[in-house]
Amino acid sequence: xxxxxxxxxxxLELWKSEDQRIRARALHLLxxxxxxxxxxxxLALKDNNPDIRITGIRIARERELDVIPFVKKMVxxxxxxxxxxxxxxxxxxxxxxxxxxxxxxxxxxxxxDRWYLEALGLALDKQQDKFFGAWLEAIGSDWDTPAxxxxxxxxxxxKTSDLLVKILLNKKTKDEEKPxxxxxxxxxxxxxxxxxxxxxxxxxxxxxxxxxxxSSDSMNGRSSGVVAFGLGRSHSINFTAWPSASxxxxxxxIASPSLRTLAKAAKMTSRRNTCGVCTAHRFSRSTVPRxxx
Numbered sequence: 001x002x003x004x005x006x007x008x009x010x011x012l013e014l015w016k017s018e019d020q021r022i023r024a025r026a027l028h029l030l031x032x033x034x035x036x037x038x039x040x041x042x043l044a045l046k047d048n049n050p051d052i053r054i055t056g057i058r059i060a061r062e063r064e065l066d067v068i069p070f071v072k073k074m075v076x077x078x079x080x081x082x083x084x085x086x087x088x089x090x091x092x093x094x095x096x097x098x099x100x101x102x103x104x105x106x107x108x109x110x111x112x113d114r115w116y117l118e119a120l121g122l123a124l125d126k127q128q129d130k131f132f133g134a135w136l137e138a139i140g141s142d143w144d145t146p147a148x149x150x151x152x153x154x155x156x157x158x159k160t161s162d163l164l165v166k167i168l169l170n171k172k173t174k175d176e177e178k179p180x181x182x183x184x185x186x187x188x189x190x191x192x193x194x195x196x197x198x199x200x201x202x203x204x205x206x207x208x209x210x211x212x213x214x215s216s217d218s219m220n221g222r223s224s225g226v227v228a229f230g231l232g233r234s235h236s237i238n239f240t241a242w243p244s245a246s247x248x249x250x251x252x253x254i255a256s257p258s259l260r261t262l263a264k265a266a267k268m269t270s271r272r273n274t275c276g277v278c279t280a281h282r283f284s285r286s287t288v289p290r291x292x293x
Contacts (some may be wrong), residue, residue, distance in 0.1 A: 005033050011150045024055050038065070045070060050079035057085040068095050075104045083108060084119040090131075091123045098127075098136035106135050111146035121154040132157035144170070153184045161188045161196035207289050 007029070014026035028081030030040040037059075053074065059066050067089040074086050087105045090098050106120055124131050132155045136143065143152070143163070152163045164181050167173055173181075185193065 126159040
């Protein structure tokens, strides 16, 4: 590294090695030659080995170069790992081109790759509305797919809460899937979340006892309990949930139709300490307080 361009010839010989680790190490040093950074990053991005292409993206981030031109080249790469690297490279990037690039990456999520989903989620940080809004605008009414639901579940935008409620109220949503989306509401915030919760309570459509039992099986066999959310001094809505000291979160909701009017005037909030990454939430803990209007 200290020798700089004087070592370029030797490093290029190493770059031609059959050993991919040696090639990656040579690339790191070649991309540190002053004035040759972009040349060797672009060379890496053309490589047949996806790990080398990923290394090129990572070097661009490490060298604090403008990653947008590199992401534009790789946004449709056939390898999901390369596209994951592109998504992470967009994290906290305020370029006006970043939302559209993130949208293209999000549209290639297959609804199965949890690592890809998490990379998309990491890229959303501090720009939730900008990125997520661009995606919604691009897909329009076609958001309700397994991949689309994944992206909504992982997002924290001002539009997320309402979409989560739409998923919960959708007749096509299976009972055993609903606890996942209810837990996702805990990660939302703002008046949009409050409005969505009131909408959910007013609709009176929640996971059935069968879903609650299934959730119990998936959460290490712990027993369920009841937590009361106060909506006025003499009224409450019962949420069938886990004891506050055990794993998991709200699994079903029992609402009284007579309280719906009161619910509309109530401000509902909840607090949780969760991992935020694990899809199964096997390691999440919930603390749901009693809340009075």
